Amino acid sequence: MVVSWRLIAALLCIILLCGFDRPAKGRSFYEQRGDIIWELPMAKKDIALTFDDGPSPKATEEILDLLKEYNAKATFFVLGHRVKQFPNIIKREVAEGHEVANHTFHHVFFTNGITPATVQKEIVSTEDSLIELTGRKPQLFRPPGGYYNEQTVEIAKRLGYTTVLWSWHQDTEDWRSPGIGFIVRKVLNNARSGDIVLLHDYVTGNIHTVKALRVILPELAERGFRFVTVSELIHDKAKEMMNMGEGGMIHGTEVHP
Numbered sequence: 001m002v003v004s005w006r007l008i009a010a011l012l013c014i015i016l017l018c019g020f021d022r023p024a025k026g027r028s029f030y031e032q033r034g035d036i037i038w039e040l041p042m043a044k045k046d047i048a049l050t051f052d053d054g055p056s057p058k059a060t061e062e063i064l065d066l067l068k069e070y071n072a073k074a075t076f077f078v079l080g081h082r083v084k085q086f087p088n089i090i091k092r093e094v095a096e097g098h099e100v101a102n103h104t105f106h107h108v109f110f111t112n113g114i115t116p117a118t119v120q121k122e123i124v125s126t127e128d129s130l131i132e133l134t135g136r137k138p139q140l141f142r143p144p145g146g147y148y149n150e151q152t153v154e155i156a157k158r159l160g161y162t163t164v165l166w167s168w169h170q171d172t173e174d175w176r177s178p179g180i181g182f183i184v185r186k187v188l189n190n191a192r193s194g195d196i197v198l199l200h201d202y203v204t205g206n207i208h209t210v211k212a213l214r215v216i217l218p219e220l221a222e223r224g225f226r227f228v229t230v231s232e233l234i235h236d237k238a239k240e241m242m243n244m245g246e247g248g249m250i251h252g253t254e255v256h257p
Helices: 002-019 027-033 059-069 080-085 087-095 116-134 150-158 180-190 209-222 230-243
Strands: 046-052 074-078 099-102 162-164 195-200 248-250 253-255
Touching (some): 046 059, 059 074, 059 087, 059 209, 087 099, 099 116, 099 230, 116 150, 180 195, 195 209
Parallel strands (some): 046 074, 046 195, 074 099
Antiparallel strands (some): 248 253
């Protein structure tokens, strides 16, 4: 009998320890509180293109040229150390009506072992760089790799951010250079109103994103989609909820019908 209880105790310890690497709460918990946004399904044919890890002197400039050609707006989740390297690209993003958001300073994965002080420093360092450059504080934050836990979300919230991830069916995996066709099919075959599409304007190696966008932008425009920033997507969703007499939490704010 003593052996049995020891075995049970050991198993419980293993279960608890394994659980430490996982987010403390599931997706529905954070969505209901309005702390994390993955997507915002709506009647209006809005779609939000988001670009991580930039800016980069070649790809970001080419992406901005394409967005301008199709009168499309996007959200750029930028790295602080690259903001310092390429300030003029950030200025162009802002001048052309795009949204610049926080993606940490050094692209640190917020997994187990990361201290609250490190999380805060990574976010605030990028925030300070953007305020100095643009005069604006970013409102949205995306943790590198999509890694988050309750601590990360709470720190971001305390600093005035809403955490934004992406639609699970719109992860283009363009960071691994999967081929133009793969990226195009991923976006076009799954496009829904209120989607948040994950793309990158900086990758290690060959970037297929720009050529893929040459196909994606005109096709989605032909289908009647409107390319908006994430903040505009949030605004349109809140407006739709109020018009339909619905209530709930969005962007950390309670929406009243």
